[in-house]
Amino acid sequence: MMSYADMPAMPAGDPACADGPRPMGDGIMHARLALPGGALLFAGDTRRECLTTASKGVMLAIQYDTVDQAHGAFHALSQGAR
Secondary structure, eight states: EEEGGGOOOOOTTTOOOTTTTTOOSSEEEEEEEOOOGOEEEEEEEOGGGGOOOGGGGGGOOOOSSSSSHHHHHHHHHHHHHO
């Protein structure tokens, strides 16, 4: 796990919520959980004041053994998506 206190400094000129205060403390920014069978589950969060219309929602990352499996999952999940 990585807490906000462990977060490295932002590069100079990075526009990502640069106007807001730097988060502090032991709140969890990123986490990784190793699952049985070798799969990994990643979780992350952002400060409420950094959310934009484009960043609301969820990000999903799935790893497949082959490109064909990944294409098939993408096609199935994208049906009717907006």
